[in-house]
Structures are given as structure tokens and as C-alpha cells.
Amino acid sequence: MRNIALFDLDHTLIPIDSDYEWGQFLTRIGAVDAEVFARRNADFFAQYQAGTIDPVEYLEFALGTLAQFPREQLDQWHAKFMQEVIQPALLPSALDLIEKHQDQGDLIVIITATNRFVTEPIATAFGVEHLIAAEPERDVDGKITGKLLGVPTSGAGKVHHLQAWLAGQGKQLSDFPVSYFYSDSQNDIPLLSIVTHPVATNPNALLSAHAQTQGWPTLHLFNEQ
Structure with missing residues (x-):
């Protein structure tokens, strides 16, 4: 075998952290409230680095953001995210x-x-x-x-x-x-x-x-x- x-x-x-960068990307394109989202995203990232993050709380924060938008819109944004953020990181x-x-x-x-x-x-x-x-x-x-x-x-x-x-x-x-x-x-x-x-x-x-x-x-x- x-x-x-x-x-x-x-x-x-x-x-990079793809989840954190996705949040930063949504902030940059104006899809979410920049101040509120960036603060929560940064807090969760710091908790992750410290090993103290509640994974369910974070995931439902991230997934709750996705739930606000139609899938077609999300896919368009993700294609742009791949081009601008992920491809240079490969x-x-x-x-x-x-x-x-x-x-x-x-x-x-x-x-x-x-x-x-x-x-x-x-x-x-x-x-x-x-x-x-x-x-x-x-x-x-x-x-x-x-x-x-x-x-x-x-x-x-x-x-x-x-x-x-x-x-x-x-x-x-x-x-x-x-x-x-x-x-x-x-x-x-x-x-x-x-x-x-x-x-x-x-x-x-x-x-x-x-x-x-x-x-x-x-x-x-x-x-x-």
C-alpha cells in the first residue's frame, strides 16, 4: 500500500493565514464594516496564535459573514482573492x-x-x-x-x-x-x-x-x- x-x-x-486574509480582503473591498470586522478578525487571530481560540465561536463568526451574501457573489470575490492574495503565496x-x-x-x-x-x-x-x-x-x-x-x-x-x-x-x-x-x-x-x-x-x-x-x-x- x-x-x-x-x-x-x-x-x-x-x-499566511488564509482565513485571516480572507477577512482582510472583505474589509478592503468594502463588503463588511471595516472597523468592526477588522477588530474582531484581529482579536481572533491573536487568540489563535496564543492557542486560546474557541474554534466554534470563530468559525461561526467567519461562516456568519459568508451567510450574508449570495454564493455567486462570494465566488466572484473568492476568484479575486485567489488572484490578489493566494497566488503570490504559492x-x-x-x-x-x-x-x-x-x-x-x-x-x-x-x-x-x-x-x-x-x-x-x-x-x-x-x-x-x-x-x-x-x-x-x-x-x-x-x-x-x-x-x-x-x-x-x-x-x-x-x-x-x-x-x-x-x-x-x-x-x-x-x-x-x-x-x-x-x-x-x-x-x-x-x-x-x-x-x-x-x-x-x-x-x-x-x-x-x-x-x-x-x-x-x-x-x-x-x-x-
């Missing part, structure tokens, strides 16, 4: 890392705490078919309601969602001879701890310290540009 390579997204494959070192695992024939999955609306086009830009992300609840017409479907895909929630996704494929993590997980954050220690090859990638200070005590390798993708 082939191996599996799991990737966090924000600050791991891209040197750096050769990250693209090469994905390509290396593709060439090895590994099963590649991006698993992120950010919602699917924001991240699915980014996964596509990396050439990654499989994405596990926070799922927005939708009504009978397919419109985003502003609520989160299921548990967040963060912390131990990543383990839960990965196991559920693999079960849907008739597999479990132990079926893979080698399992990689690349992440930048201490929030991902639960999943990093159960793969055979955890890689602290562009790690923040807390993950860097933990990786040193565990003997995990460290990869600095963006210092090589």
Missing part, C-alpha cells in the same frame, strides 16, 4: 514538497481548521484532490447558514475528522506503512503525535520546543525562498 502525506495549510503550505518550496509526495505516489490530504469555502480553491491550486476542512452548514437550497456542521477540524478534531474520512475510504491510519504530517502549530500536536513521520514545518515557538523534546524533524520552507 502507498503512504499518506497530510498537510496543514496556513503557515505550513502558505506563509511559493516554489511548498509546491515542490507537494510534487515530491505526488511523485512518490503518496495519498495526499490537506487538513485544515479553516472552512471549506475559503480553502477548497487553494487545495485545487496546489493540485491536491483531498481536503478535510471545517464544513459550513447549508440549507435546502445550498446556501451557507452561518453554522458549523459537526465538530471543528482543529486540535484533536483533526484526528477525529481524519479517522472518519479514512473510514469512508475503508482504511485507517495504521494501514499506511508511512504517514507524514506537516504542520506549523502546537494546535496540531494531537495529529502530529499519531503519524509515523511528524514534521514541524515553519514551526511557531511552542511547536518548535515540543518538536525538539520529541526529536521530530523541523522544516523551514519559506526561509529557502
Whole structure:
């Protein structure tokens, strides 16, 4: 059986936080109240960096913003967001890392705490078919309601969602001879701890310290540009 390579997204494959930048983008184009939204977005980002964020509260803040607009409008804005913000952040070192695992024939999955609306086009830009992300609840017409479907895909929630996704494929993590997980954050220690090859990638200070005590390798993708 082939191996599996799991990737966090924000600050791991891209040197930015896509969720935060999406909020900043909405502010710049005047889609949301600049002062109120920017303040709340910055507060949540600081909580995330400190490891104190309530993921449900944040996701329903972000999804509640999406729920205010028709999907056609959101898609138009997201195309502009991809062009202006995301494409410049798709750096050769990250693209090469994905390509290396593709060439090895590994099963590649991006698993992120950010919602699917924001991240699915980014996964596509990396050439990654499989994405596990926070799922927005939708009504009978397919419109985003502003609520989160299921548990967040963060912390131990990543383990839960990965196991559920693999079960849907008739597999479990132990079926893979080698399992990689690349992440930048201490929030991902639960999943990093159960793969055979955890890689602290562009790690923040807390993950860097933990990786040193565990003997995990460290990869600095963006210092090589």
C-alpha cells in the first residue's frame, strides 16, 4: 500500500493565514464594516496564535459573514482573492514538497481548521484532490447558514475528522506503512503525535520546543525562498 502525506495549510503550505486574509480582503473591498470586522478578525487571530481560540465561536463568526451574501457573489470575490492574495503565496518550496509526495505516489490530504469555502480553491491550486476542512452548514437550497456542521477540524478534531474520512475510504491510519504530517502549530500536536513521520514545518515557538523534546524533524520552507 502507498503512504499518506497530510498537510496543514496556513503557515505550513502558505506563509499566511488564509482565513485571516480572507477577512482582510472583505474589509478592503468594502463588503463588511471595516472597523468592526477588522477588530474582531484581529482579536481572533491573536487568540489563535496564543492557542486560546474557541474554534466554534470563530468559525461561526467567519461562516456568519459568508451567510450574508449570495454564493455567486462570494465566488466572484473568492476568484479575486485567489488572484490578489493566494497566488503570490504559492511559493516554489511548498509546491515542490507537494510534487515530491505526488511523485512518490503518496495519498495526499490537506487538513485544515479553516472552512471549506475559503480553502477548497487553494487545495485545487496546489493540485491536491483531498481536503478535510471545517464544513459550513447549508440549507435546502445550498446556501451557507452561518453554522458549523459537526465538530471543528482543529486540535484533536483533526484526528477525529481524519479517522472518519479514512473510514469512508475503508482504511485507517495504521494501514499506511508511512504517514507524514506537516504542520506549523502546537494546535496540531494531537495529529502530529499519531503519524509515523511528524514534521514541524515553519514551526511557531511552542511547536518548535515540543518538536525538539520529541526529536521530530523541523522544516523551514519559506526561509529557502
